[in-house]
Amino acid sequence: MIARTVTAIGSRRLATFGAGALALGLLASGCVSFYEIPIETPIKAKLDVSPFQRVHVVGFIAGGSDDVDANLETVRLLRSQLRTRSGLRVIEADVLPLAEIAQEMNKDSGAPADAPAAPDAPTTPDGKPAPEGSPTPEVKPNTSEPVDPAGHSPQAAASVAKVRDEKSLASFEPIFANVEYWKKLGEEFQQPLIVTGTVLFTPQSKSGMVSQTRETYDNLGRRVVVPTRVFMERKGYILRPKFIFIDGRTGTRIYSESFREERLYPSQQNVPALSSYFELMDDVIPRFLNVLSTQKVRGTRVLLK
Amino acid sequence: MARPRLAAAFVAMGLTLAAVPAFADARSDSKAQVDFGIKAAQRDLWKEALYRWKRAVEVDPTYAAAFNNLAIAYEHNGQFDDARVAYEKALELEPNNVLIKQNYDLFREINDRANRNGDR
Numbered sequence: 001m002i003a004r005t006v007t008a009i010g011s012r013r014l015a016t017f018g019a020g021a022l023a024l025g026l027l028a029s030g031c032v033s034f035y036e037i038p039i040e041t042p043i044k045a046k047l048d049v050s051p052f053q054r055v056h057v058v059g060f061i062a063g064g065s066d067d068v069d070a071n072l073e074t075v076r077l078l079r080s081q082l083r084t085r086s087g088l089r090v091i092e093a094d095v096l097p098l099a100e101i102a103q104e105m106n107k108d109s110g111a112p113a114d115a116p117a118a119p120d121a122p123t124t125p126d127g128k129p130a131p132e133g134s135p136t137p138e139v140k141p142n143t144s145e146p147v148d149p150a151g152h153s154p155q156a157a158a159s160v161a162k163v164r165d166e167k168s169l170a171s172f173e174p175i176f177a178n179v180e181y182w183k184k185l186g187e188e189f190q191q192p193l194i195v196t197g198t199v200l201f202t203p204q205s206k207s208g209m210v211s212q213t214r215e216t217y218d219n220l221g222r223r224v225v226v227p228t229r230v231f232m233e234r235k236g237y238i239l240r241p242k243f244i245f246i247d248g249r250t251g252t253r254i255y256s257e258s259f260r261e262e263r264l265y266p267s268q269q270n271v272p273a274l275s276s277y278f279e280l281m282d283d284v285i286p287r288f289l290n291v292l293s294t295q296k297v298r299g300t301r302v303l304l305k
Numbered sequence: 306m307a308r309p310r311l312a313a314a315f316v317a318m319g320l321t322l323a324a325v326p327a328f329a330d331a332r333s334d335s336k337a338q339v340d341f342g343i344k345a346a347q348r349d350l351w352k353e354a355l356y357r358w359k360r361a362v363e364v365d366p367t368y369a370a371a372f373n374n375l376a377i378a379y380e381h382n383g384q385f386d387d388a389r390v391a392y393e394k395a396l397e398l399e400p401n402n403v404l405i406k407q408n409y410d411l412f413r414e415i416n417d418r419a420n421r422n423g424d425r
Contacts, residue, residue, distance in 0.1 A: 034404060035343055042383040043419045242424070256424045287418065297415050301377045302404045303343050304370035305336070 033305035040296040047245060047255050047291050054192035055088040055292075056248065058185065059096035061172045063163020064202035065237065067273035071095060074199050074241065074281075081285055086293050091189050098196065099163060102175035109174075166240070169198050176244050179251035186248025193292075194246040197256065201277055205235040206264060236264035237273065239280035243288055257291060259284045335365035342374060351381050362391075369398035373405045376412070385416050 049055075057078045062070035075095045083090045163169050175181065182194060210232045213225050242258040261280040265271045286295055342357030355378040361371035376391035392409045399405060 035347065037346055037377070039377065039381045041380050041415050043415065044383065046422070257421070258424055290418075297418075299411055299415070301380070301408045301411065302373075303346060303377060304373050304402075304404060305339060305343065 035303045035305075036300050037303050038298065038300050040298055043290055043295050043297060045290065045293050045295075046257075049086075049088060049193055049292050052191075052193040052248070053089055054091055054190060055082055055086070055195060056091040056093065056185075056189050056192040057082070057195040058093075059098040060197050060199045060241075061099045061102060061163060061169060061175070062199040062201070063099070063165075063169060064200045065273055068201055068277045070199040070201045070277070071098065073274070073277060077278075077281055077285070078195065078288065081289060082292070085289055088193065088292070091192055093189070098175065099172055102172040105175055105178065105181070106171070163200070165202070166200060169200060173198070176246075176253060181251070182246045182248070183251030186246075186251060189248065191248040194248050195243060196246065197242045197244040198240075199242075200238075200240040201273075201280075202238050202240075203235065203273075204238050204262070204264075205233070205267070207231070207233040210234070233267040234264040235267050236262060236271070237276045237280065238262040239277065239284065241284060241288075243291070245291065255291060257287075259287060331365040332368065335361040335368045335371055338364065339368070339371050339374060342378075346374075346378070351378055354378050355382070362394075367398060369395045369402060369405065372398065373402075373408060377408065380412055380415075385412075385419060388412060389416065 057075050060071045060074050062074065064070065072095055079090050079092070082088060163172065176196065186192065186194060208231070209229045212228050212230055214228050216224050216226055218224050239261045240258070242256060244256040245254050246252065247254050261283050263276055263279055265276075286297075289295055338357045338361035342354040342361065345351070345357060346354035355375070358371055358375040358378055361368060362375055365371065372391045372395035376388045376395060379385075379388035379391060389412070392405070392412060395405045396402070396409060
């Protein structure tokens, strides 16, 4: 699942398919000799992690869909991947509700009121806006007793603003530049490499023409594949994680990288948000791991005679 | 155990190959090196394959297939700069070869990923 490491771009896939078909034709006519061969291409790690023995995935400022706790799920997934596919020892600690901590920090530093936006308007269980005067639903903290070196209480989380888009996410970002906060956290965990960042997992829907192939049978009963374009309504999710790597000894950011993946499914297909989240993370994980360790990308090439 | 024996057999075959008559032209000599390199790569003996394809392009610097295969061997070793040069040479020699183009496109995807330097 995670081992799927090569992501081909649509147009290139089409070109590859075309080239393959042509090659097959040439082979049939005996014009060319070629051999497809599997190769594993090593891609060097982007970060030198030799000064660290431990890695601490602390938590993420997450938002977008309410169907998935992107903070908790991302921490769990990254920790499990790092345990099996990196040489670093993974620290198992409670997941920090980073959005809440960041909001507290903003309040303490007297950040403008419009920074972390006001909580979303209350809604009824079926998603419609609630009538005026309805109570605002409380946001549950991710863990029971998170360890927060800044000493912010989890109770403060109850009134945390929801992150809906990149704009609202930006107002939480100053936390990543708070060197003292990360240094203090690093000291608590024997100065590990700290992994944090932001994760936006947002639903989306699109409608338009989509290329498909349709199987038919000709007059002689032979199977024919015909490319067609059909109008389709599709829905799915966009995943936009940004991973930030912080030196636990100094509290400074040493590397960060952003990704964007999206999946769309036919609107009739009911794909649970969590399944889609893991599908999207499947594409991101090899690139995340490549920051810390050399990864091998599997693929095939054509040797020519 | 089987791999060193296989490698030894390949080296022996290589020595025989080196004794190709002097009158053979550059292309056929180069072709022999390319064929041998393919057999080596198919047995996962990439070091030997790389050596053969390097010889092939030295003998015949106009042989696009040899440059293509050399590029693949470089890619397999993680030598991306060398691979790019070899692919570009192969395409310069045969600009309309779809199989070389396909290999080059796939290489570029990986190379772009390897060269991505994060947000700052």
